[in-house]
Amino acid sequence: MQMNRNTLTNALRQVQARGYKLTQPRRLVVETLYRLHRAVTASDLYRLLGRRGVSLASVYRTLDLLVELGLAETVAHPGDEQHFLACSLDHHHHVLCDRCGLVTELEECLLGPFEALVEERTKFAIDGHALEFHGRCAGCQV
Amino acid sequence: MQMNRNTLTNALRQVQARGYKLTQPRRLVVETLYRLHRAVTASDLYRLLGRRGVSLASVYRTLDLLVELGLAETVAHPGDEQHFLACSLDHHHHVLCDRCGLVTELEECLLGPFEALVEERTKFAIDGHALEFHGRCAGCQV
DNA sequence: CTGGTTGCAAAATTTTTGCACACTC
DNA sequence: GAGTGTGCAAAAATTTTGCAACCAG
Numbered sequence: 423m424q425m426n427r428n429t430l431t432n433a434l435r436q437v438q439a440r441g442y443k444l445t446q447p448r449r450l451v452v453e454t455l456y457r458l459h460r461a462v463t464a465s466d467l468y469r470l471l472g473r474r475g476v477s478l479a480s481v482y483r484t485l486d487l488l489v490e491l492g493l494a495e496t497v498a499h500p501g502d503e504q505h506f507l508a509c510s511l512d513h514h515h516h517v518l519c520d521r522c523g524l525v526t527e528l529e530e531c532l533l534g535p536f537e538a539l540v541e542e543r544t545k546f547a548i549d550g551h552a553l554e555f556h557g558r559c560a561g562c563q564v
Numbered sequence: 565m566q567m568n569r570n571t572l573t574n575a576l577r578q579v580q581a582r583g584y585k586l587t588q589p590r591r592l593v594v595e596t597l598y599r600l601h602r603a604v605t606a607s608d609l610y611r612l613l614g615r616r617g618v619s620l621a622s623v624y625r626t627l628d629l630l631v632e633l634g635l636a637e638t639v640a641h642p643g644d645e646q647h648f649l650a651c652s653l654d655h656h657h658h659v660l661c662d663r664c665g666l667v668t669e670l671e672e673c674l675l676g677p678f679e680a681l682v683e684e685r686t687k688f689a690i691d692g693h694a695l696e697f698h699g700r701c702a703g704c705q706v
Numbered sequence: 707c708t709g710g711t712t713g714c715a716a717a718a719t720t721t722t723t724g725c726a727c728a729c730t731c
Numbered sequence: 732g733a734g735t736g737t738g739c740a741a742a743a744a745t746t747t748t749g750c751a752a753c754c755a756g
Binding site: 584585587588589590617618619620621622625 | 709710711712713714715
């Protein structure tokens with residue numbers, strides 16, 4: 423799928439553009455995460471990188487960096503290790519398969535109009551929201 | 565506010581109704597969590613319970629139990645310790661203040677109609693979603 | 707009473723850090 | 732070459748567990 427390649431490329435570009443060096447470990451982590459379409463833990467990535475010689479510490483450091491740059495996101499797989507997920511820069515939402523872990527992104531946000539409603543009801547000044555759908559992906563519906 | 569008292573009472577009732585003993589540590593954890601209207605970590609609760617002699621292990625065990633019973637929920641305060649939050653049994657969503665941690669529940673769910681839309685687009689079989697709004701509560705808007 | 711529950715302390719897990727060396731720009 | 736970034740191993744932080752004693756029902 424062409425889109426993903428672009429996204430990966432952009433991510434790598436972003437890292438450099440913001441003044442961070444594009445080292446081999448970073449490149450490998452970003453590539454692996456971006457090819458993955460799933461939410462994974464730091465140790466998942468470490469395992470996936472296997473004999474490619476990236477330390478677990480660097481996986482953590484790179485993931486933190488990606489989150490900071492908005493190139494990855496943490497998802498609440500509650501009661502579990504922290505999971506990370508590649509994502510494009512724009513606001514969007516994820517659909518996660520509870521069976522196999524596949525993640526799909528929704529390209530648009532459905533909720534903008536609701537923030538005003540919530541503000542009115544709660545008197546909060548809302549400046550964002552997090553939304554995840556859970557279910558079974560096409561392949562896991564048997 | 566009357567509602568909260570009810571919710572606490574119901575929670576304690578639920579624990580017993582489902583065959584779990586209502587011990588002093590459990591009661592204390594449930595009471596503290598339910599009076600709190602904020603997302604807290606296990607160690608927050610442990611600290612809050614202070615000299616009341618509840619072990620950290622029991623705080624964790626009780627929180628796990630509450631989540632299992634649907635009486636509490638974990639929230640994704642990402643990159644941080646696991647946070648827990650009292651909640652009523654029905655499906656609902658939270659509005660969290662990023663400044664002081666106050667949490668408000670939205671009584672109804674705005675998203676039911678969207679699940680069908682998401683199913684159509686993604687071919688997932690959606691069976692749930694998690695939604696949190698973030699912002700500043702009335703008191704923190706200065 | 708009796709079995710579920712607790713506290714404690716130890717273990718397991720997850721994440722962060724210090725430091726000498728390596729690599730990107 | 733300069734200074735960021737890395738690996739390693741140790742430390743910190745968080746969560747789970749084994750077990751004898753305890754207590755709610």
